[in-house]
Amino acid sequence: MFRVKFGVAAASHLAIKALQQTAKEAVGRYDKAASVILRDFYVDDLLTGSSNIEELQVIQCDVSTVLGSGGFELRQWASNCPELTASIPNASKEISKYIAEDKKVHALGLIWNTKRDYLTFAVNLNEPIPLLSKRAYLSDSSVLFDPIVLLSPCTIKSKIWFQDLWRSNVDWDDPVPMPIAREWCHHREQLKLFSDLKLKRWTGIGAKGAYTQLHLFADASERAYAAVIYARTIQPCGEITVALASSKTKVAPLKVTTLPRLELCAANLAAKLAKTIMDSLPNQTYPMFAWPDPTITLAWLKAHQSRWTTFITNRVADTQEIVPAESWNHIRSEINPADCASRGLTPLELMEHRLWWNGPEFLSSS
Missing domain, CATH: 3.30.420.10 (Ribonuclease H-like superfamily/Ribonuclease H)
Structure with a gap:
């Protein structure tokens, strides 16, 4: 086979392995780009950067060249650097034009405002489940995605309540005890506040x-x-x-x-x-x-x-x-x-916790 057949069990492994092999073959010619590809890719998302514009432009150009040689065309570029955006070839810019206009990019579950360079959380909470079982609680408490683990003072509370469910010997489809259900519903309502939380992306x-x-x-x-x-x-x-x-x-x-x-x-x-x-x-x-x-x-x-x-x-x-x-x-x-x-x-306490x-x-x- 000359293509990765998506849907088979080995598809994700083959895609990533092909990406890595392409980078390894470029060692000696594009060392910096090869290290970026091997280190800064997460599945098909590349998140990398540099402390100066000139080096950043070289990285963007070399990474595109290396992966292009392996049949990987990088698309949908986004950056907080206008000079880099202006230097990306027209073919790629047309594909990513909606990103440049919106100034907001979804990166591994977080929302990145490229213009002001801050991160926010995507909080997608639907209406509360009428009958909160242990199975439904586990699913509901996992909705908030926090890959960098910055909200742990809040997420630990849901873990503690889930441990209490295990102690109470509640089956997966049985209703959870009312004290836990009441606390979770109140906590869940406050989680929506995190959609307004703005965190500086750069750590310095x-x-x-x-x-x-x-x-x-x-x-x-x-x-x-x-x-x-x-x-x-x-x-x-x-x-x-x-x-x-x-x-x-x-x-x-x-x-x-x-x-x-x-x-x-x-x-x-x-x-x-x-x-x-x-x-x-x-x-x-x-x-x-x-x-x-x-x-x-x-x-x-x-x-x-x-x-x-x-x-x-x-x-x-x-x-x-x-x-x-x-x-x-x-x-x-x-x-x-x-x-x-x-x-x-609570989410309200965490928002203001200096x-x-x-x-x-x-x-x-x-």
């Missing part, structure tokens, strides 16, 4: 001469534990920008465990999240500073793992492999942004 990382640090925060409650990462960048002009990079939450296990152990799990979660962030930043390493609030967890992480029991030893060793012991520091609970993610917030969106005030100071 990547500018020439800029210095970036990654700050990890971890915390746990009796119901969940959470980790959140901020990128703190000192720009060449001396301005300090702090951006929420990503977060991750997990519900506490059904088997009751102690709070210090959950706090250690939160620190381990923060380390794994840091590895994911570092892997997504090309050819760069950034200083990391980690901030849990319990002193017990801090003592575990700063000592050698051989001193502790098996549960603690395994997680300390796993965490220290990514974030070394000297990077862990104490922070007060009231200024720890991971605290609100471990306890949960600590979550900006991090502690000391990150913005010198």
Whole structure:
């Protein structure tokens, strides 16, 4: 076969493999374009960029050339850079003309306003389901798509309620208990507020001469534990920008465990999240500073793992492999942004939660 036959089980694998093979054959002639194709494609969407216009235009031209040689014609270009849009060949611009006029692009479930360069969320909530079963609840609570995980203080609440459903032994098609149904319906109504939320797309990382640090925060409650990462960048002009990079939450296990152990799990979660962030930043390493609030967890992480029991030893060793012991520091609970993610917030509270969106005030100071 000389074409990918869509509909067969191997179609998605073959399409991506063909894309990657085309990039690998260009190594040596178009090294930068090849690395962009291998790193910045998600299925058939390319999301990439550069800190200067000239390099961005070269990337756009070379990526098009490389993939064109393999039969992949890139279409529907969108950029926050008018110079790049003007330099795209006419054939491609005609295909993507409606994007340039609308200034809003759907990128992996998010809406990107290319003119003002901010992201918003697509909230597609229909009318509430008359009979809320466990199956319907799971489907309904998954409607809000948050690929960068910026809304975890809200999404963790739906996870906690779903765990309560498991505890109540409700079957998949049985109605959920009224207290949970009432709380979810109220929470669900507020989720529509996120369609008005505007987040700066650029984190500040990547500018020439800029210095970036990654700050990890971890915390746990009796119901969940959470980790959140901020990128703190000192720009060449001396301005300090702090951006929420990503977060991750997990519900506490059904088997009751102690709070210090959950706090250690939160620190381990923060380390794994840091590895994911570092892997997504090309050819760069950034200083990391980690901030849990319990002193017990801090003592575990700063000592050698051989001193502790098996549960603690395994997680300390796993965490220290990514974030070394000297990077862990104490922070007060009231200024720890991971605290609100471990306890949960309503959408209305999250919209106005300065600590979550900006991090502690000391990150913005010198």
